[in-house]
Amino acid sequence: MPDPRFFEDLGPITLGELAGLAGAELAQADAGRRSVRAVAILSQAQDHTVTFLSDRKHAEGLDGLKAAGCFVQAKDADLLPEGCPALVTGNPQGAYALAAKRLHRARAIAAGPLISPEAELEDGVELAPGVVIGAGARIGRGTRIGANTTIGPGVAIGRDCLISANVSIQCALIGDRVKILAGAAIGEAGFGATVGPKGLIDIPQLGRAILQDGVTIGANSCVDRGAFDDTVVGENTKIDNMVQIAHNVRVGRNCVMAAHTGISGSVTIGDGAQLGGRVGIADHINVGAGARLGAASGVMKDVPAGETWGGFPARPMRVWLRETAWLNQKASRRNGAGE
Template sequence: MGYSIKEINTLLKGELIGNTTVQIEGPEEIKKAQNNHITFIGSKKYEKFWGDSKASAAFVSENSTIDPGENRAFIKVKNVDLAMAELLELFNPSQPIFDTEIHPSAVIHETAKIGKGCKIGANCYIGKDVELGSEVILYPNVCVFDETVIGNNTVIWSGTVVRERCVIGSHCIFHINVSIGADGFGYRPSADGRGLVKIPQIGNVIIGNYVEIGANSCVDRAKFSSTIIGDGCKIDNLVQIAHNCVMGRSCIMAGHSGLAGSVTLGDGVIIGGSASIKDHVTIHSGATVGAGSGVMNDVEAGKTVLGYPAQDARDMLKEWVAVRRFLKNQ
């Protein structure tokens, strides 16, 4: 698969600077790119690498002032990252192929309703009264338990388990080994003080549309009512979302982060990698939690917090500077 630089520019509607006769066969980062690659220069600090790069072309921002050079080209765009995302879609390899729409080894309960155009891989299990919308894809070894509903065009990769009574929206993507609807973590000391009593978790999980959940992440069912993930949320690998959490629309959670029970996130909240959120905390819309932080109290809308325990990011940075100076002077 290859494209001329003019074909790529036509598709992405940028401003072509210079020209190259080389067929572009894929994107690559600037230091690894070869002659048949297009790369991207997202900010001024990366312009210094262009001279040594073997790439024939690059996406650059509109304020870039460097020259592409002989038989090389730039495509100027408003947002380099979004342009690269469009290009990656262009070169995206096809997904694994199903020889049959429903593999003969799949076990499907007679009461299940399977929508038009669904694809169900080998060794999948679909339980009693499950409903799949149209064009749902279940890759091999997916389990969907009783009374679960899954919306149109949702893709679920191998090893994922969706427990009973969950409600999944349309156009979702669940990557390998995701767990949806397992029991929440609830125990109390027994009356005699000699053991622990498990608290039944009788709720479910509700997931909105266009939600993506990374490999080996877990969303636990509610103790009662529902654990809720709003439309458009993006969840990285190895993320824990505990029972009765409620996430608003378009939240982001990076890898190894976790929400304890009954946490509430507003819309557009960003949780950095390895951050931990205490139970019953509310993080209001537009707030950001820095990587590795431990949030013990509610966070105001639009605020950025950092540290362990987390506090206003500017105050935390000042504190770190003061501690560094103190230690340096000892």
């Protein structure tokens, strides 16, 4: 279930109604009265949730599945275990997105005082002019919050943190001694879209952003909340200005990232990794502990622990430098001399 501190529960709805809403055909008509309260990914599905399978390569996630129903293409319906009704559709992910929109809604700051009376602030919290704090937010002792910063409903911020001006924090859990510099956005919806009945639709982002103790986030950087799982930045990691961290990314402890780095969704970065400026990492890549990526590297495959890579596409640094030197030598020859 999405964290109720951040998302409203709009259910329940019957499985039959949900099938109609999502444009799916319920293969077992007698299951139409089942009650559904939430959406979930395969690994977290329960008997009151609906899930989806978009690719047979994820079929191992169906073992022991106890969901109330599963959106699936007709050719894959036979993969579902007994007791899990198939919701047959040509676009399972799109149907899942419509179901998620019907069952969940991100909590918003209500009209009223800038500081909600339902927020909890420990002694010694300092608020600059224009700070907005939503209901259920909790802020620890000694934390300072800059002008015009917005703290969304349910957000938890630890002690002795520094939150600068014009920061936006939503759907986030933040540890102690965290620094978030001006203009950063934490916990906003990550990028996800799929085809709907009338064109592209957004896929609701129902996870959280978690910043552990001692993290620094630079000015105008973005840490998106997870699509369903969490986006996590590990203890004492230091992130420069204008860095993008997408949904479901897992960053280890004591990592450093220089400016203009872009991390795509579901990337895992090990402890102590170092990323130069303007590094780009494709989705679902693993960067091993202690790995180093040179400035402007374009990482398209997994990087082993402790190795130094560079170039585009990124490869071991010695290989890249040797190839670059060879190309430079060829290009600098006069009118083909020496050939």
